[in-house]
Amino acid sequence: MQFVAINWHVYLLTKSAFALGLVGLFRGVPIIFCSLAGGVVADAVNRRRLMIVTQTVMLASAALLTAGTLAGLQSVWPIYILSGIASAASAFDVPARQALMPTLVPTEDFPNAVSLGIMVFNVATIGGPALAGFMLAESGPAVIYGINALSFLAVIAALVAMRASGNPDLQIERKDALSLAALQEGLKFVWHTPIIVQTMTLDFLATFFASATLLLPIFAQEHLHVGARGYGFLAAAPAIGSVLTALVMARFGSFKRQGRLVVCSVAVFGVATAAFGVSTVYWISLLLLAITGAADTVSTVLRQTIRQLVTPNYLRGRMTSINMMFFMGGPQLGELEAGSLAALIGAPLSVVTGGIACLVCAAIAAVKSKSLMEFEI
Numbered sequence: 001m002q003f004v005a006i007n008w009h010v011y012l013l014t015k016s017a018f019a020l021g022l023v024g025l026f027r028g029v030p031i032i033f034c035s036l037a038g039g040v041v042a043d044a045v046n047r048r049r050l051m052i053v054t055q056t057v058m059l060a061s062a063a064l065l066t067a068g069t070l071a072g073l074q075s076v077w078p079i080y081i082l083s084g085i086a087s088a089a090s091a092f093d094v095p096a097r098q099a100l101m102p103t104l105v106p107t108e109d110f111p112n113a114v115s116l117g118i119m120v121f122n123v124a125t126i127g128g129p130a131l132a133g134f135m136l137a138e139s140g141p142a143v144i145y146g147i148n149a150l151s152f153l154a155v156i157a158a159l160v161a162m163r164a165s166g167n168p169d170l171q172i173e174r175k176d177a178l179s180l181a182a183l184q185e186g187l188k189f190v191w192h193t194p195i196i197v198q199t200m201t202l203d204f205l206a207t208f209f210a211s212a213t214l215l216l217p218i219f220a221q222e223h224l225h226v227g228a229r230g231y232g233f234l235a236a237a238p239a240i241g242s243v244l245t246a247l248v249m250a251r252f253g254s255f256k257r258q259g260r261l262v263v264c265s266v267a268v269f270g271v272a273t274a275a276f277g278v279s280t281v282y283w284i285s286l287l288l289l290a291i292t293g294a295a296d297t298v299s300t301v302l303r304q305t306i307r308q309l310v311t312p313n314y315l316r317g318r319m320t321s322i323n324m325m326f327f328m329g330g331p332q333l334g335e336l337e338a339g340s341l342a343a344l345i346g347a348p349l350s351v352v353t354g355g356i357a358c359l360v361c362a363a364i365a366a367v368k369s370k371s372l373m374e375f376e377i
Contacts, residue, residue: 001132002062002148004235005141006083008228009069010076011217017347019076020214021339026080027087028332032325034091039321040183042095043314052159054093059152061086062145069142087332094324099316102308111305112250118297119246125239133232186318193310198369199262199303200323202361204330206266206299209357210273211334212292213238218347224282237286238293245294249301258302259372265298267362274355277348303327 010019042050061082068078105113132144190196213235220231272291279285311319334354342350366373 001128001135001144002065004129004132004232005136005144006065006079007214008136008217008231009141010079011221013074013076017215017218017339017342017350019339020217021336021342022076022080023083024211024214024332024335024339026084028329028336030084030088031091031332032329034088035095035321035324035328036183036186036318037321038092038324039095039186039318041092042099042317042321043182043186047096047100047317048159048162050096051093052156054089054096055152055155055159057089058086058093059149059156061089062149062152066142066145066149069140069145090328091321091324094328095317095320098304098308098320099313102316103313107309110309111301114301114304114308115246115250118301119243119250122239122242122246122293122297126236126243129235129239130232133229133235136232137228183318186315186322189311189315190319190322194371195259195310196307196319196323198365198372199306200326202263202266202365202369202372203299203303203323204326205361206269206358207327207330208334208337209354209361210270210292211331211338211354212273212276212351213331214335215338215342215347215351218342219285223280223348224285226282230282233286234289237289238296241290241293241295242297244290245297246301249298258306259369259374260366262299262302262306262372263362263365263369265295265302266365267359269295269299270355270358270360270362272355273358274352277351277355300327 006023007020010023013019065079065082068082073079101113101117102110135144190200216234217231220226220228220234224230224234226234269292272288272295276285276288276292279288307319307323308316338350338354341353345353
């Protein structure tokens with residue numbers, strides 16, 4: 001809900017595609033600069049306690065957004081800065097969260113755990129944007145920021161209630177891992193594991209070129225003429241496709257030739273993104289966005305499964321943090337690219353060219369990424 005509200009808020013204040021692109025810059029740069037440190041910390045300290053700290057920082061950011069908006073905020077800079085602070089916190093939160101998961105379920109159940117985790121996340125991503133669209137039309141962004149701040153209390157309570165159940169991952173802290181040598185160890189492992197390099201590179205390039213989400217306020221207002229309520233459903237559409245796909249993947253468990261399936265899903269993502277850019281019919285636009293969400297889920301589940309299973313537990317936090325520079329930095333910096341390009345050639349053409357570039361990246365990966373194309377669990 002807050003991501004939707006921030007994009008709409010910035011659009012209302014500026015009416016500028018480039019200003020929307022700067023949201024991605026302020027979200028992406030902290031992730032790139034903090035993610036490596038986040039992975040080292042996640043491998044050195046108790047991951048559950050680290051997440052309590054990061055969730056508290058994100059709570060404070062949302063609370064300050066609420067207070068500023070209620071006070072009559074007229075500048076976008078506080079929004080940019082507070083978004084950056086929350087992104088910096090997520091650079092420490094995500095490695096701890098993802099590194100924790102493989103220790104909580106058996107290896108044979110891990111792909112299903114990833115699918116179900118994505119499904120649960122995307123159920124919120126469906127309801128959140130859709131509800132945010134109605135609330136933006138009726139009340140404005142301040143109420144949404146306030147609800148988001150309160151929601152972190154539930155997350156923190158869940159982390160406090162979590163029990164170790166004899167799991168050593170939740171009990172042992174390795175402060176000796178807080179060092180430059182530990183960071184170098186993680187970088188060396190990633191660099192010398194071709195399939196991880198290939199999945200990270202493909203992820204970064206695909207999301208960098210095909211990031212259309214930030215421009216949805218422009219499509220809703222100027223091209224599809226559906227307003228704030230329609231914008232909420234556009235923002236929710238990828239998550240609907242994602243949830244349905246995650247349910248199917250969880251039901252069937254594993255798939256053959258997972259590496260090739262990753263590349264194919266990226267190609268579908270690019271084609272659907274380009275088609276969305278030229279669509280002028282609302283329901284077709286919703287369908288195409290749902291397809292992008294479905295394709296992204298297939299790719300995400302398989303990539304995360306591949307990376308986590310080929311990485312030793314003591315390196316998972318660092319591997320995840322390095323990956324964050326790609327899978328979170330790519331779409332955020334891609335939003336800056338999309339916003340800047342949209343300011344020059346218009347939002348539809350910006351999205352179309354991004355989708356085509358994503359398709360080209362998939363084609364190159366199919367030819368060059370031998371380890372990925374041949375991978376199978």
